[in-house]
Amino acid sequence: MIEGLRFQRPVLPASDAIERYLALSREERWFSNFGPCSDLLRTRLTSATKRPCVPVSNATLGLIVAVAALRGRAPSDAGEALVPSFAFAASAQAAVWNGLQPVFVDVHADNWHLDTEALEAALRSRKGRVAVVIALSTFGVPPPPAVREGWEAACRHADVPLIVDSAAGYGALAADGVPIGSQGDVEVVSFHALKPVSAGEGGAVFCRDDELADEVASLANFAFDEHHQVTRPDGLNAKLSEPAAAIALASLDGLQASLEIRSRLASEILSRLPADFQQQVENARGTWQFVPVAAPDSAARAAVLEEATRRQIGIRTYYDPLHLMPAFSGCARAGDLSVTEALASRMLSLPMALDLESDEITAIADMVRDGVGSAVTASSSSRSSTSQAVAQTHE
Template sequence: MTTSPIALGEPTVGASELAQVQRVFESGWLSGAGPTCARFEKAFSLISGVAHTVATTNCGSSLHLAQRVLGTEPGDEVIVADYTFPATGHSVMWSGAQPVFADVRADIWSIDVEHAASLVTDRTVGIIAVDPFGQPADYDELRQLTDRHGLWLVEDAACAAGASYKGRPTGSLADIASFSFHGRKGITAGEGGALSTDDPELAGHARKLHTYGIAPALSREGAATLPVPAFDELGYNYRMSDVQAGIMLAQLDRLPTLVARRRAVAERYRELMDDIEAISLPVELDDRVHPYQSYVITIGPELDRGAVALELRARGIGCNFGTYASHLQPLYGDQPALPVSAGLFASHLAIPMHANLTDDEVARVSAVVREVVGLPSTRA
């Protein structure tokens, strides 16, 4: 049996991505918001089930743009799912508003809608739901809540490209959705992000703000005169480069295959490890398609998660904690206790999940997990 290390995550890239990059090089337009970005945005809108996509530098910049165009102002409060990478809460602070963290469901780890409802005040302007590790949150119930109080709804779909909720693709489940194409994500250009929406005014405003507050240069190509844009609003440089967009076009072609392989890996993990009492495996609800950006197990209280992680790494199995209980991070100051999120933060452990995993590697990971937690391997 091979003893080569098995990586926690790994991108699937190759000749098709190189061919798209070559095409961008030959076009002569490598910088941001160019013709290749426009092609990517059109393609991504199709898979997200929306009319408009704006390609961005990353998910954090997309979340910031979303709040800017939705009118978030200093002094406002935004309810945020607590169990998430802190970029979600950071984006609220970048907008000058205050993140108010809501606890999460114990089974699928997304925002607890009832707890979120209890946090609404006269300063609340919106809710940012998170699709933890790719599985969508409860968007029908969230929409009922936001409609009842006149709030906006943003989907942090950083991990959720290729996922769906009740037959609807991520990207189409809220007023605006924000995606990440970081190297650990299911599709990647190393970095990058996207903002998706059906609202043409929101999309147009986001496009203006992501280019310093003016229309991108591509919109002025071929003009009969010499257009000189005027800066009338503070914007940012949140543009994806055309080189990244070329890579993303190839990744979009791969997306169905990549999601299918990750789901097959998750199913095989379940077959091999669902009888281990010392750990719990992730739950996928019947009305959602989970793309498994990460595969996160819950370590039982009788085990030391740190010791388990170190032993797995010593045996060549990549692993890491899941994600953050945001309310525990010092940046946010003293926050009310959120016991479910805090418990997940303390007990979650991500094990290898990517589309390049072989069946033998999945079996090896499972066997080592069984050995480390004290249950001998009884399955082939």
């Protein structure tokens, strides 16, 4: 039995692959502030998505400058950001850093993305108060085209900009061929060490037009103008360094092969799980940073978590609802968030690595099946004890 399996085993490109790009910076002796590697990365990302982009030092700062750029275009009395509660904390934190109050919205029970009808209702009921909507490509899976189009139509109708947080999603294509990076007014991706495209730390902000991209780039560079004068007080330093850009470029070179391996490994893991474990709709279009599934109920999840601890196999429970976290417990809610709470109570995120071996895949599947089996046994035993107790009271 395998024990001690890590949740993720990230890898960086080989040093010679990185050095091939970093040599461009060495030659110019330019290692930050929009050097040759950063420029080349921007060119490649823009070419792939047909949208201007700004490489940034990490996706959270990318979200912050994206909200800042769009916040400046909203009415001054619009102080709210609609965000799904089933999300990573950075989505809501970016709103808070810009002085906006998160208002949490529910997700859809099947695709796990921001629910279109809930978004429309929230925009209607909070008309004039919403400065920005922050949706997610949950777990790096592009939303179905109808969902994406529903978000965009709802935001257009309400005259509210749409940001899509697609942290793990770069390289994925929606069912209609639209690539991650081409959604909403702004879309943000991460190049964190654990993401399929890795720079160690890094990310990119994709914008609907050049004017908005220029504004994001300015905010990411202290809001300096061409004369090195600060044009806004909310600028910050979110520039991507040249070494990180070189790593990202080398990682991009191997992205397609990496995604194919991840997809194959994820399919093998999922095929061995009990049939009543729910998968995200259209998950095959994702990038498989890890393997998210929903257990049939919270008891089954708890049993799998206990089994994982016993076998020292790393798993996670993404996402815990933001509205239940202490930092956000006082935030408003647009609806009852019942889907979020039910889904979060069942979530399991299973290990993924490019070098997962067949015996490790077996260990993951066995852990899930044995955990569920122990939960069923415990439940049957409990029912049997209850039945015996009831029978004794009638003797």
